Amino acid sequence: MLEIKDLHVNVFGKEILKGLSLTVPPGEVHAIMGPNGAGKSTTSYTLAGRAGYEVTGGEIDFYGEDVTALSPEERAAKGIFLAFQYPMEIPGVSTMNFLKTAMNAQAKLRNEPELDAAQFLRTVRAAAKELNISEDMLKRPLNVGFSGGEKKRNETLQMALLKPRLAILDEMDSGLDIDALKLVAEGVNKLRAPDRSFLVITHYQRLLDYIVPDVIHILSGGKIVMSGDKSLALQLEENGYDAVINKAA
């Protein structure tokens, strides 16, 4: 269960989030929509614990524990997963090696046993197959030379393997054509589970046709100005952010 309470965040000395409050119960999919500059990316980076995103007030409670003081890796071990809008290319690190290091590191932080090599390979291969990720992609350096769709599938693969309790999808659809989007959304939908919640951050309604949310929140000026069911997305699509936000105000 994620509970964000009156969160204030400064980036480069400028306040971007100005009292954001939000609750995502286990098993639910919530979407955050908002115009450019509303603070969407700031929300996702702050939840993942990126340096430079300074929490000046409020709390981020995750299953009853305030995580604002934790490092990114500690948050990851607690089960917070951020699917990046622009996944990093890391030359020199093979995807396989990266996955293994990440899975073992999290297991260690959680005091769970590490996977042996054979188990690991089996698990990765099975998950990769589901997402149509080739063996060759796994051998290549992490995200280097991957297409937009391949990068997002790779993010989904990591999500499947790391089994987070909260998955934050930051503009999951950016850079994807409709076929790639369907494939990624399918992968995400398969991961929906009663003990896993999703926070889908998006500018466009399009993604929500494929990953259907339980609740939609509208973020504007650093706080949630409106919440509702999925029909809210259609209203936005029809009337635009300005009209809907003005009506709310």
Next chain:
Amino acid sequence: MSEETDTLQDLADQKYKYGFVSEIESDFAPKGLNEDVIRFISAKKDEPDWLLQYRLDAYRRWLTLEEPTWAKLDYPRIDFQDAYYYAAPKSDSDKPKSIDEVDPELLRVYEKLGIPLHEQEVLAGVEQRKVAVDAVFDSVSVVTTFKEELSKVGVIFCPISEALKTHPELVKQYLGTVVPASDNFYATLNAAVFSEGSFVYIPPGVRCPMELSTYFRINAAKSGQFERTLIIADKGSYVSYLEGCTAPQRDENQLHAAVVELIAMEDAEIKYSTVQNWYPGDENGKGGIYNFVTKRGDCRGDRSKISWTQVETGSAITWKYPSCVLRGDNSVGEFYSIAIANNFQQADTGTKMLHLGKNTSSRIISKGISAGKAQNTYRGLVSIHAKADGARNFTQCDSLLLGDQCGAHTVPYIQSRNPKAILEHEATTSKISDDQLFYCLSRGIPTEEAVALIVNGFCREVLQQLPMEFAVEAQKLVGISLEGSVG
């Protein structure tokens, strides 16, 4: 040689338009250099004793130094005894009090150079923007405009010889603190014989209400010019300063060895622009100014900023590295340079950025253009001290070759002792692309204009940094300097 190359060469061959000699009667110090000549200069300027001692100390040290030879410059040994170290228009002997008392012959010189010395005038083609001018003719300042208006806000702008009388404590406090008399061969020589230059002091919190500028003119034959400029921007102040320079067309080489010191205190900013258009020598490499200049800015206070912009088109030899010492935390240094060398010109120029304070940042943009038989070298140093956490440097250094008889060289030194500093350096060398040129030609633009257009585009990032009043002038100068050189 291709047809294009020929046209470029034509473009480069246009004559130097400031090459006239003015018949002005002058006072000279005896030819050559010795302690008596230094005493003569000091006496002429009616200087305090500490300054005479400073000069003599520098001279004695200079005698022990050797001319530096590390630059990629090839010129005959300079005979330092075969020059006059002091030349002044005779009419100046009773220091004119106002513009009306200035020798009309001198005024005509500046008129011919397009430099306004009457306060009601402004620079040609620009409306309603005041520019204060200090006009230096050989070894003396002829006149300084807008002094009174500037003094109302506390800005001091005057010849350094005058500042020595009116504000001796300021001069004594700062002179030689950025470029010590022992700095290098030419700076030491300058410390011994400097004769004129501008002094600027901007008091705390003052934004200088107009552009300040100094125009240097070498006129007398066989004479060198050794000016000394000192600019102090006190806490939170701002000043933009421009220097311009020209000299007559003569067959012999003349020496110019200046020193410029800038000091920026906390939150202060100094913008220093140069349009250097000394006589470059003729198309056979005869004559021209030897330009050996030491320019350095000290970002003494936190958050201070010093920005150097130079357009170097003149001189037979250019040896010049305007630098920044980034001492204050969060201080910023910038160097924007266009260096054009044509015919037999040789330029070895660049900058030094010394990062001492935390989070200091520097930016170097250098555009070198070689044409004719010229050699053009960028030489630069970026050095990050172990304590300069968070320091950042970006360097972009591009060279353009016009023709296959010239050379373009890049010699950067990049040193870092700090793991939390980030340095990026990029350099490229290329010629004008045939595609670009063809595109222009196919639109009906003649080759010469097309080249000037493309070269100006190549230099754009630097030209943009010049004060608006001078950008247009500099842009024209880029075209003129290259006339006859397209490749």
Next chain:
Amino acid sequence: MAKVVSLDNLLASVAARRSEAAPWLGALIDAASEKFAHVGLPNRRIEAWRYSDLAKALHETVKVESDLDAPPALAEACVAAFENGVLDDSKSSYCAMGAQSLRKVLAEKDSPFAGIIGRINPQADHPIINLNTALMEEGLVLHVPKGVTLATPLHLRFNWSGVDAASADGRHLRILVVLDEDAEATLFESHDGAPSFATVVTELSLAPNSKLTHVRLENFAAAARQTAATVGSVGEKAAYRGFYFSQGGHFARHEALMKLAGEEADARIDAAYMVADKRHCDNTTVMDHAVPNTTSTQVFRGVLAGSSRGVYQGCVKVAQAAQKTDARQLSRAMLLSHRAEIVTKPELEIFADDVKCSHGATAGELDANALFFLRARGIPEAEARAMLVEAFLIEAMDTVENEAMRAIVIACAHTWMLRHAGEASHVE
């Protein structure tokens, strides 16, 4: 205890050797001896040695560790094993590929190499190459005839250990590799242990259409003092592929001085250096484009920890005739400590107008975005840092085509990472 190598000792040895030289070598050795005697040992007042003061380094006392790493073994290679600067035939198998010892070549009254040795890409004013020419004694000469491809690599294994590693005038080794037209060969050079002072000059002559792969490993102990030069000429349509790895030493310098001498000649060098403690590692390259249509590439990557100093000097020269030159150079360095230092001097000297030349140099820390990405996947900071440091260098190592050699190179990097794990995982 190491003996002191002094200029006087060197000059005495140089004088003694001059009188002994075979007639076909006399002129070369005389010229080199005179030039060396005139300049002496290079110090920081000489621009090219500004950051690597050899004269000073030779005066410093060094402590030789007792526990030295063994040199790497490359399976299926012909070996020329140099133990403390002396070719050890009992450990070598170079004869199998037709190579011969330099000692034998120098002793002959006349030589087919008379016009080649010292004249491939002459460096008349290079103090160390002159010293090496004046004192060369041990070494190897390999000649690959026209159209021949050597299937097995030649492993030049230099190992310095024990008391013999020290001598009063140093050891001066000379390697000569001559590839005739259409010939191909692979050279694997390894340097281990702690020479008190060694110079190694490798001369490479690549005739048209030939190809040489050259993998060079410096795995010195901390006390090692060596300055080496690879001097080559690449002919028409010939290709030089170099990969260099170094972890520095008390004084470790390697220069690659390559002349692109025939049209469509290509030289490519990738390099990785990892330097810790108080070690010094100097990489210098000079690519001399002498004719039209040639290409050169250098990519150097370095990681500097402790109080180490890394130097990269890279010069690209383009002669007036060398139109259509395409030269690229990149230097990237990562500092892991506030006491470490990187000095980069990427130089361009260009006299032709229709060329594409560029260089780039960066110095800094790990990419903050990549670090965050790894941490967001649960990888602890220290581990994520070490991963990124290794990844940074692996990009260079992946350019080694021969699998066995690549494995050796990666193992060297890995060993270094394990030894310096603490330094690689955080910034001091």
